Amino acid sequence: MLATRIRRWKSVALATTAVLVGLTAPALTATPAAATTTAYDATYYKNAVGKTGTSLKSSLHTIITPQTKLSYSAVWNALKVTDQDPNNSNNVILLYSGVSRSKSLNGGAVGNWNREHTWAKSHGDFGEVTGPGTDLHHLRPADVQVNSIRGNKDFDNGGSSVTNGGGSLTDSDSFEPRDADKGDVARMILYMAVRYDGGDGFANLEPNESVNNGSNPYMGKLSVLKQWNAEDPPSAFEEKRNQAIYDTYQHNRNPFIDHPEWVEAIW
Structure with missing residues (x-):
């Protein structure tokens, strides 16, 4: 069963006070993130609740x-469960194209789907080593050709339309997923960081403000990923996926699906 999620919008006290006293309030650059409470706050997240920053x-x-870590071959069957089409149990929903x-x-082959490492x-x-190379929290099924177009590009806004990409865009050094997947991508990237x-013997993965990161253990752009997280909140599909990974496979959670406001609290 999915964790109960209760969302409430934070009040903007500064703006309210400014209006009451007839002052001009500073413009907000983004809508405040929704504060959330989940059934895991008193157990799984109990040592994190209330903290910020580092x-x-x-x-x-x-x-x-x-x-629990999976082999790379085991990822095939896991994705058939975690990314199952809620309207057709014989299918999976593909990242980027939908x-x-x-x-x-x-x-x-062309027309197949494979394992995309976001x-x-x-x-x-x-x-593809067991660990980051097989972590279901950032692995998703994707069309073979769309996956190839994304390649190892960083994430950013802009570019030209990706063939069969569902509205995704790309240029020489970045990839922009379709709107419905932008928050998903952001939360997967920040989970990995x-x-x-x-x-634990692997590179220290960190988001940054660059594209063309290449082989460096960085992924950009952080400011864009934060924007995507705010604009595309977790969907029922994403929440169900997180629960399946926790219950059946890895037994850990992506905290930014449960608490998307923690993105802003850390970065």
Whole structure:
């Protein structure tokens, strides 16, 4: 059963006070994130609730690091469960394009779907190794050709239309997912930055403000990812996926799906 989620919008006290006393309030650059409460706050997240900044990031790292790790071959069958089309149990929903495609069409040929690493394998040189290379929280089924077009590009706004990409855009050094997947991508990338901090033999993954990060253990652009997280809040599909990974496979959670406001609290 999905965790109960209660959302409430934070009041903007500064703006309200300014209006009451007849002053001009400073313009807000973004809508305040929704504060959330989940059934896991008193248990799984109990050592993180109430913290901010590096303290929150460190606490979340400690919480989500214990996990059951899958082999890369086992990821195929796991994705058939975590990304199942809610309207057709024979299909999976593909990242970036939003297409519903038969589970049996997994592979490397045109018309197939394969395993997309949202945190590109070369950005940290972890390949398909058990751990970051097989972590379901950033692995999603994607059309083979669309996945190839994304390649290892950083994420940013702009570019030209991706063929069969569902509205995704790309240019020489970045990729912009379709609107419905922007928040998903942001929360997957930031999960990876918290989970893999260099302390378990893998590179210290971090978001930054660059594109063309190449083989460096960085992924950009952080400001854009934050914007996407705010504009595209977690969907029922994303929440169900997080729950399936926690219950059945890795037994850890993506905290930014449960608490999207923690993105702003850390970064």
